[in-house]
């Protein structure tokens with residue numbers, strides 16, 4: 001049988017922001033999008049070997065933390081983009097479910113297919129919605145919405161629970177109109193448990209210098225927490 005390896009950028013053993021409860025978070029390497037505000041450009045290159053690991057070895061590590069997960073916690077596959085390594089992801093999700101561990105995928109929804117199989121073993125999808133309109137999506141990510149739409153359809157077909165997230169950036173999408181569009185867009189999606197607006201932060205800018213990649217949002221400041229609070233009220 002073909003040996004499956006995952007290409008993992010890093011691991012966080014006790015994450016608190018990537019899903020419910022205390023979570024073991026696997027940040028997978030590789031992303032096809034090029035979001036203007038990405039603070040993890042080091043995860044973009046899918047061929048960069050960071051941590052090469054088999055699903056069996058990963059689950060062994062995860063099981064060491066199982067006692068901390070409690071009734072809500074579990075494992076989150078994040079990135080980069082976890083959907084770009086479907087074989088590895090499916091094996092890991094299966095092993096988690098065999099060991100009675102809650103599974104979350106934190107994704108922008110742009111992968112390589114096999115979504116029905118992935119979602120069979122996924123308890124919750126945290127979906128990063130970059131924009132609801134094609135032209136805005138293209139401006140922010142550099143790609144069209146085709147793949148994202150495919151993944152969202154699969155999530156709907158499989159009745160998977162969903163949390164929606166959107167990063168709000170000053171002068172780009174920090175308008176009431178954008179948030180109302182997001183709210184209306186979400187109304188047509190089943191199983192949405194919550195929608196969260198995340199403030200743009202400049203914390204990853206230094207990485208662009210180190211990687212010699214031009215930063216396209218130079219001069220844009222961190223999104224104000226107060227404004228996020230006000231815009232979030234529109235989602236109620």
Ligand code: SF4
Nearest residue numbers: 031033035038080108
């Ligand atoms: S989807 Fe995530 S990892 Fe990929 S470019 Fe966008 S923000 Fe970065």
